[in-house]
Amino acid sequence: MARVISVHSFRGGTGRTSLVASCAALMATQGLRVGLADLHLSAPSAHVPFGLREDQVGYTVNDFLLRKCEPRQLPRDVSLTMGVPVSGQLFLVPASVKPVDIIRIGKSGYDIGLLKDGLHDVVEELQLDILFIDSPPGLTHESLAAAAIADIVITLLRADQQDFQGTLVSLDVLGELGVPQTILVLNKLPASVDPVIIRPHLEKLFGMRISAIIPQSEELAVLGTAGVFAMRHPEQRAAQAMRQIVQGLT
Numbered sequence: 001m002a003r004v005i006s007v008h009s010f011r012g013g014t015g016r017t018s019l020v021a022s023c024a025a026l027m028a029t030q031g032l033r034v035g036l037a038d039l040h041l042s043a044p045s046a047h048v049p050f051g052l053r054e055d056q057v058g059y060t061v062n063d064f065l066l067r068k069c070e071p072r073q074l075p076r077d078v079s080l081t082m083g084v085p086v087s088g089q090l091f092l093v094p095a096s097v098k099p100v101d102i103i104r105i106g107k108s109g110y111d112i113g114l115l116k117d118g119l120h121d122v123v124e125e126l127q128l129d130i131l132f133i134d135s136p137p138g139l140t141h142e143s144l145a146a147a148a149i150a151d152i153v154i155t156l157l158r159a160d161q162q163d164f165q166g167t168l169v170s171l172d173v174l175g176e177l178g179v180p181q182t183i184l185v186l187n188k189l190p191a192s193v194d195p196v197i198i199r200p201h202l203e204k205l206f207g208m209r210i211s212a213i214i215p216q217s218e219e220l221a222v223l224g225t226a227g228v229f230a231m232r233h234p235e236q237r238a239a240q241a242m243r244q245i246v247q248g249l250t
Helices: 016-028 061-065 097-110 112-126 139-150 161-177 195-206 218-223 237-249
Strands: 005-009 033-038 089-093 132-135 152-156 183-187 208-215
Touching: 005 139, 016 033, 016 089, 016 132, 016 139, 016 152, 033 112, 033 208, 061 097, 089 112, 112 132, 112 139, 139 161, 139 208, 152 161, 152 208, 161 183, 161 195, 183 195, 195 208, 208 237
Parallel strands: 005 132, 005 152, 033 089, 033 132, 152 183, 183 208
Antiparallel strands: none
């Protein structure tokens, strides 16, 4: 059975999509069969790092939730889009960027049980080793559902007081949900902040280890989500920190 890893943050703008795309790609280079499901249905972007245009996406999570397709029709093999050879495979389960689909799901909601069953079918069909979930930010019904079906939740935060307060709340909620394992990652750390100083402060605040500190990167800021960062800039310290996360997961 595949492990399900959800990448979550209390607020938006923490770099979830860049991180989850890089981690999924790095695992595929290790020979694993990896899936990435975009469940940020109100602002989907997981297709962007892999260079997929709207007309190339095909069926989406939205279509499945509206019962317009079967789970086996959702995945797109993006293994050849990263610019480097991978010994495994990487499949994307995209969400729709069409305003009509986003509005429809936003108004009517969706069946969480149906979504869970659909993802399970994708895992079985593709015989995945790992399924990553790009989760919506915040403590919404959707983000909590993504966390509830995960074996591991990577909680991403920045060196910001609001992120600190929100992450404390998030960790309490994840504990109440009974998430088996939670991993803390500090992202976009400014060069002016010494990681050696901030790490023990945050570990005391959250009562748990910080698994990785990803420094702010000009290359990542320029790239945005227009490519898989760890594949484009493997020599960067930010990419090295992402590899550290993957090593901890494998």
